[in-house]
Amino acid sequence: MKKLLSILAVLSLTASAGATVVACSDEDYIQDIGVLKTEFEDLLEIKTNEKWTIEGLQNAIDSKYGPGGITVQLPSKNNYSWKPEEKNDVYRFVGNANSENEYRYNGYIDLTHNWKGVVDTTQPISTIRQRIYELLNSKQDGNWTQIELQLVIDNDTTINDRGGIEVTEVAFNLRSSEQITGTKQWNFHGLGDISNGHKYQGDLVLTHNWSNTQDTTKPITGEEITAQLKTILNERATVAWTIEELQAEVDLKIGSKEITVSTPSTSKNLTVDSFADSYTFTGNGHINNELIYNGSITLNHYWMEPQPTIYIDSNDETQETWELDFNQIDAKEIIQLGFNKDELADGLTIKNFKGDRVPKILPKPFRQLNSLFSYNSNEKILGIENWDTSDVTTFSSIFYGATNFNGDISNWNTSNATSMHAMFSGATNFNGDISNWDTSKAVVTANMFKDASKFNQNLSRWNTSNVENMTKMFEGAKSFNGDISTWNTSKLNFMSYIFNDATIFNSDISKWDTSNVKAMQNAFTNASNFNQNISAWDTSNVLSMKEMFMNATSFNQDLSNWDTSKVSKEKHKDFDTGATSWIDPNWKPKFIN
Structure with missing residues (x-):
């Protein structure tokens, strides 16, 4: 200096x-x-x-x-x-x-x-050429602005001469508008001389080559691809995958060369007779290739060897069976949940168990609990309260006809459930708090609360964005009048009988998106209390409205602007028969067929 x-x-x-x-x-x-x-x-x-x-x-x-x-x-x-x-x-x-x-x-x-005299210690700016070149090329994905580049030069601790170098643009040439690559020349002028304190003098012209080609690869940790990989792993529930077999399956289902499979660890015992193998999936996508995924994720594959069901009968004797249907089996307590190899491919376990006690741990490979407690007459089933159900994909009919059941299942993890079909159908005593359940992946909720005559819980926070079928969802749910006004129904196709015989229901559903709904027949049949303004519903794709408001004795809204162009004559028969409050014919849809 x-x-x-x-x-x-x-x-x-x-x-x-x-x-x-x-x-x-x-x-x-x-x-x-x-x-x-x-x-x-x-x-x-x-x-x-x-x-x-x-x-x-x-x-x-x-x-x-x-x-x-x-x-x-x-x-x-x-x-x-x-x-x-x-x-x-x-x-x-x-x-x-x-x-x-x-x-x-x-x-x-x-x-x-x-x-x-003044001793002139300024240096030619060419002495820091390499450092300026490094800074200039530190940005490879786009063009510098003059302000950005000036700040980088001013703030660089190696150059250490704030305000001593003036950056100006010399020339710019866009090479390809498709690839969005180009070059620009920049002049770096050292302002140092004998009369000031700056360090460098002279001029230096450098060229910046850049490309802002967009990296369109996706992280392999994304929800969609992670779910795909888990689905592949879960195809096997009784045996482990070999690397070669799993790699071949990933290549087949996701794409050749997309993802490389490796094993970071060996199998380990998790619970009794349950195993987990860890696999690392590495995406091979890069900005310079056409592959989709980048990064790595490690997932566990849970599997079990086939095992029989061990249970205690009404005589307090321990029994063992490979039979999965317990409809005719005298069992009051399950000691070990069983399955056989043929059924395990679907993740199935026993069904129609009528006892009141099961193991407190649900093995990970049990991914379908269809009809597990169907027709169970107990008010509580001990052991299920804290089951880890995070890998369960279907709960179809699990409590079907369980007329007395009202156990606490509020902590169940339903985040991977795609089907809740008839889950509480006929569970006339059930009114448990399930308000915090994650239903974001649910596709089918048809018959879910059918004839669950006491159920009236808060479902306002449920995510229904992927539900396609709500047929008979609340049919006969005579106590239900919960707030479901904010439900996302954008993918809903079927809502026939949805509120049939829901005699108390009168919740505001005016903002439901019905643009994809095809079937509305009997939707409000015998919904004697319902009278909400649903005039803004998009009915342009509806094919059937038969008996839609039959005996909806309170309903009296203007639906004259509904689009019924796809509803055939036979499909709107008895549309409003028995809707005694809906008198003005000008308020009713104009069926053209």
């Missing part, structure tokens, strides 16, 4: 030679030049950072005292200091007055100009 040295010009009188003798008549006019010593010193002090040139000093003297009267000379001697920044220049001022001219001063005087 160069320093601007403080400068003190010290002037000293070196010598004064005798004045020229003039006639007495001129004595009052001609003076010895020594009388101007102070003025000369002041003049010399004007330049404190640099030396006077003879020409410059002569011009200054002529300007002040008139041309020709005083001559400036540089004597042969000089007193420069041994220190390079200290300078001593001696100047002789000679008065040219004599009897033959009209100049005023004669004689001469030598004065020393002591000054301290």
Whole structure:
């Protein structure tokens, strides 16, 4: 870092030679030049950072005292200091007055100009070429703006010269509008010189080659691909995968070369007779290829060897069976849930168990609990309260006809359930809190609460965005009147009989998206309390409205703008028969078929 040295010009009188003798008549006019010593010193002090040139000093003297009267000379001697920044220049001022001219001063005087120069330590900007090049090419996915690049240069601790380098654009050439690649030249101008504190001087022109080709690969940790990989793993529930077999299945289902399978660890025992193998799936996608997924994820494959069901019968005797249907088996308690190899491919276990106690741990490979407790007459089934059901995909008819059941299953994890068909159908006593269940993957909820006559829980937070079939979902749910106004029904296709015989129901469902619904027959049949404004429903794809409002004795809304263009004559028969409050014919849909 160069320093601007403080400068003190010290002037000293070196010598004064005798004045020229003039006639007495001129004595009052001609003076010895020594009388101007102070003025000369002041003049010399004007330049404190640099030396006077003879020409410059002569011009200054002529300007002040008139041309020709005083001559400036540089004597042969000089007193420069041994220190390079200290300078001593001696100047002789000679008065040219004599009897033959009209100049005023004669004689001469030598004065020393002591000054301290500035040491110039600036470096050519080319000395930091490599560092600037690195900074310029640190951005490969797009073009620099001048402001961005200037900030990077100013803030770089290696260059360490904030404000000392000025960045300007030289030229820009877009090579390909399709690939969005290009080049731009930038000039880096060092502002350093002897008069300031900046470090670099000169100019440096560099070219920036860039490409902002978009990386469209997706992380393999994404929900959709993770679900696909889990589904592949779960295809086997009784045996482990080999790497070769799993790789082949992944290639077949997801795409060749898309994902590489490896094993980070060996099998380990999780619970009794339950195993988990860990597999790492690595996406081979990159910005420079056409593959889809990037990154890695490790997933467990849960599997079990086939096993019989061990149970205690009504005589307190321990029994064992490979039979899965317990409809005719006298079992009051299950000690070990069983399955056989043929059924395991579907993740099935026993069904129609009518006892009141099961193991507290649900083995991971049990992914379908269809009809497990169908027709069970117990109010509670001990052991199921804290089952880990996170891998269960279907709960179809699990409590079907369980007329007394009202156990606590609020902690069940339903995040992977796709089917809840008839789950509580005929469970006339059930009114458990299931408000926090994750239903985001549910596709079928048809018959779910059919004839669950006491059920009336808060379902307002349920995510129904993937549900396609709600047929008879609340049919006969005579106590239900919960807030389901914000349900996402954008994928709903079937809602026939959905509120049939739901005699209390009158919740606001005016904002439901029915644009994809095809079947609405008997939707509000015998829904004697329902009278909500559903005039904004999109019915343009509905094919059937037969008996839709039959005996909906409270309903009286203007549906005259409904689009019924796809509803055939036979499919709107008895549309409003028994809807005794709906009197004005102008408020009813105009069926054109």
